[in-house]
Amino acid sequence: MILPLSVTSTFFFILNVRKIRPTSVAQVEDASGYKDGTYYGTGTGFGGTLKVQVDISGGKIAAIQILENNDGSEYISKASSIINAIISNQSTNVDTVSGATYSSVGIIQAVRDALSQAVVSSTDSSSQSSNTSQSDKNDSTTDTITGTVPYKEGIYYGTAEGYSGDVSVAVVIQEHTLKAILVTDNSDDEAFFNRAMDVVKNIMKKQSTDVDTVSGATYSSKGLLNAIKNALKQAEKATNGESLDEKVDTAKLTEAIENVNKLEESEYTEATWAVLKVRLQEAKEAMEAKEQAVVNKALDNLNQAVTLLEKKDSGDNEDKDDRVYIDGTYTVTVPCEPDEDEDFETYNLTMNVTIRDDKIVAITDIYGDGSSxxxxxxxxxxxxxxxxEGVISQIVNKGLPEEIDAVSRATCSSNAIVAGCEKALEEAKRPEKTEAE
Known part of the structure; x- marks a missing residue:
């Protein structure tokens, strides 16, 4: 979706959220006054990004609300008392809360971030004074920001695929204007991602998603652009009165839970049944989740636990003798080599591959011995x-490493995992089967 937008004046900020954990904040000089309105800011708490909404009324801080945080409820509850101190003092130069230092710092940072947008400069004051008696005239020099973003005010979230993984953003819309684009998560290389941030700057300047990707950081910038577009789709839904909650499909998980409930505990070994019980409880909890990814993960874990169930030894090994592979977990190491499109040094990839009933049922503990x-x-x-879909899920669902699609921009790693599974199957093959072939 290309969004045609324009504004007569624009006030914006761009933040690339870093995983840092400050322990203190310096004293700052308080502004002489603030412009009335609602402003948004971010800081870094104990668990990561912390977002606030600050309401200014009569030129003063009237209210502060924590919109999002990743800190524990106990810590954020303690740190929240700092809000009253900021409002009472009309200043962010307040003491942090003992026992919730990181959360307190995050709140202070976020409030300052929001207030930085609301500051009335000397130019603003003189302009307002000289124009008081001319309020009916053209007001193009005042601080009022007007825009044409056709969406409801708020913070909207979007995710898209970057180079090394997903990129997530939060887009702030206020006064029909894109006020801020916050990068909340990314897995891409810092140097490339910093270059890709030019996309965000250009979107903010043009107030439009009709911008070019960044040469030399195409995938990262494309991921950013698509994440922002997805956030704007959420804004469109909110404006149209549609629910922003993802429609979660729990049908397969419900069926899997029902099938597990039909199993008899007495038929399986205590160890494998214990794992299944844990996965079953997780699956039941995931039924209430609002994200499809959580439901899908619970389904994969439950199905894997069922596959790994071991029946108690009945003394009848006739069926097992007909199998091509010997059940067990095999640790294998294979080289991961660059192809003509990749530039890295060859390294070894190690993994554990579990085989049962002539199928690969689990691939775990994957790690490389090369560069981080x-x-x-x-x-x-x-x-x-x-x-x-990841390579592991594809292989486990099929039972064998056949016709597996490599994950784009992780082709060599994908191929190495497939090669590792093939090596495990070779090691697991029964000697008589090898001789017969």
Whole structure:
């Protein structure tokens, strides 16, 4: 969706959220006054990004609301008392709360971030004074920001696939204007992602998503652009009165739970049944989740636990003798080599492959012995992205590493995982089967 937007004047900020954990904030000089309105800001709490809404009325801080945080409820509850102190003092130069220092710092940072947008400068004051008696005239020099974004005010979230993984953003819409674009999560290389941030700057300047990707950081910038577009789709839904909650499909998970409830505990070993019980409880809790990814993960875990169930030894091994592979977990190591499109040094990839009833039922503990820069590619190949199924899920669902699609921009890691599974199957093959062939 290309959004044609324009504004006569624009006030914006762009934040690339970093995973830092400050322990204190410096004293700042308080502004002489603030413009009335609602402003949004972010800071970094103990668990990550913390977002607030600050309401200014009569030129003063009237209310502060925490919109989003990743800190524990106990800590954020303690730190929230700092809000009253800020409002009472009309200043962010307040003491942090003992026992909730990081959360307190995050709140202070976020409030300052919001207030930075509301500051009345000396130019603003003189302009307002000289124009008081001319309020019916053209007001193009005042601080009122007008825009043509046709969506309801609020903070909207979007996610899209970047280079090494998903990119997530929060888009703030206020006064029919794109006020802020916050990058809340990304897995891409910092150097490339910083270059890709030019896309965000251009969107804010043009007030439009009709911008070009950044040369040299195409995938990262494309991920940012698509994430912003997805956030604007959420804004469109909200404006049309539609629910923003994702429609979660729990049909397959419901069926899986029902099938597990039909199993007899007495038929299986205590260890494997214990794992199944844990996965079953997680699946029941996931039925209330509002995200499809949570439901899908619970379904995968439950199905894997069922597949790994071991029946108690009945002494009848006749059926097992007909199998091609010997049941067990095999640790294998294979080289991960670059192709003509990749530029990295060859490294070894190690994994555990569990085989049961002539099928691969689990692939775990995957790691490489090369540079840490390879980790994001291994993770991407393993888990996939929002638009592409991971290699592990594909192999386990099929039972064998056949006709597996590599995850784009993690092709070499994907191929290495497939090669590892093939090696495990070779090691697991019964000797008589090998001789017969």
């Amino acid at each position: 820069t390879n980790d994001s590619y291994i993770k991407k190949a393993t888990n996939g992205t929002s638009s592409k």
